[in-house]
Amino acid sequence: MSTMTTRRGDRIVYDDLGPEGAPTVLFITGAGPTRADDPITLATAEALAARGIRSFFADRLGRGESTSAGDISLDAQLSAIAELAAVAQAPVILVGHSSGCAIGMLAAPRVPTIAGIVLWEAPLGLFPEGAPAWWSAVRSSIDDGDLEEAVAGYMVGMPPEWLEELKSSPAYPQLVLGWVPDGEALALVEQRGNTDVLAGVTAPVLALTGTETYPGMQETADGIAATAALGSAEQLRGSEHSWDPDAMAERLAQLVHEAL
Known part of the structure; x- marks a missing residue:
C-alpha cells in the first residue's frame, strides 16, 4: 500500500504494483468500488506487474482508505488523478471503468505524460433524457x-x-456523496460532446465492451472511437459490466508496447 497527499490535502491510498520507472497503467474505477471489494481490477494490476508494467490502483477520493480534505468534487478528483499520474514519472495509460470513463476522458488533458486512454463500457448516451437532466x-x-x-x-x-x-x-x-464526480463527469461529457472533450487528446483512445454487454454499450464505444484522433473500438472477453483480468492485462500490455 502506498499513499500520496495532494496539494489540496487529500490523502490518496493506492496499490503500486510493478517495477518503478516502468510505463504505468492508472485505473479509474466507476461509482462504488473500493480497492477492498474490487478483485478484478487488482488481479489485472497483478497480471500487468508480472509483464513488467507498473499499475496504480487507487481508492477514489473519499472512498475506502482515501480521504478528502474538502468537498468531493469533479475538479478535486481530476486533480488527484493528475497528481497521482505524475508520481509515476513515466508514460501513463488511463483505464476508466463505467463512469470512470468520463472522468478519465476529462483527466487526460491534465496528464502531460499520457500515452493512451482505455474506456471500459462508458455509460454515455444511455440516459433516456440525457445525462445532464439525470444528474440534475x-x-x-x-x-x-x-x-x-x-x-x-x-x-x-x-x-x-x-x-x-x-x-x-x-x-x-x-x-x-462519493459519486458526485461521476455524475458531474457524465453530465459534462454529454453536454460538451465526445469530439470537444477529446479534441486535445493525441494519444490512442481504445473503447472496449465485453463479449456479453448491455444494450447501447457497443454503439457508445463506436461513437467514442469515431470522434477520437486515434480512436478504436473492440470487444474483449467479459460480462456483467466487468472484464476478464487476463484478457484485459494482455490487451493493455499490447497497447503499452504499441504506444511506446
Missing part, C-alpha cells in the same frame, strides 16, 4: 438531503439487484 435530478436530491432518493435516482436503469446490494452497505446512503 440526482443532485437536487443530494442538495435536499434525501440521500436514499439520490442513490435510487443514480441507479436508474441499472439492474435492481445492484441497488438492493448497495442497501446492505454500512456506507448507505452516504456513499452517494
Whole structure:
C-alpha cells in the first residue's frame, strides 16, 4: 500500500504494483468500488506487474482508505488523478471503468505524460433524457438531503439487484456523496460532446465492451472511437459490466508496447 497527499490535502491510498520507472497503467474505477471489494481490477494490476508494467490502483477520493480534505468534487478528483499520474514519472495509460470513463476522458488533458486512454463500457448516451437532466435530478436530491432518493435516482436503469446490494452497505446512503464526480463527469461529457472533450487528446483512445454487454454499450464505444484522433473500438472477453483480468492485462500490455 502506498499513499500520496495532494496539494489540496487529500490523502490518496493506492496499490503500486510493478517495477518503478516502468510505463504505468492508472485505473479509474466507476461509482462504488473500493480497492477492498474490487478483485478484478487488482488481479489485472497483478497480471500487468508480472509483464513488467507498473499499475496504480487507487481508492477514489473519499472512498475506502482515501480521504478528502474538502468537498468531493469533479475538479478535486481530476486533480488527484493528475497528481497521482505524475508520481509515476513515466508514460501513463488511463483505464476508466463505467463512469470512470468520463472522468478519465476529462483527466487526460491534465496528464502531460499520457500515452493512451482505455474506456471500459462508458455509460454515455444511455440516459433516456440525457445525462445532464439525470444528474440534475440526482443532485437536487443530494442538495435536499434525501440521500436514499439520490442513490435510487443514480441507479436508474441499472439492474435492481445492484441497488438492493448497495442497501446492505454500512456506507448507505452516504456513499452517494462519493459519486458526485461521476455524475458531474457524465453530465459534462454529454453536454460538451465526445469530439470537444477529446479534441486535445493525441494519444490512442481504445473503447472496449465485453463479449456479453448491455444494450447501447457497443454503439457508445463506436461513437467514442469515431470522434477520437486515434480512436478504436473492440470487444474483449467479459460480462456483467466487468472484464476478464487476463484478457484485459494482455490487451493493455499490447497497447503499452504499441504506444511506446
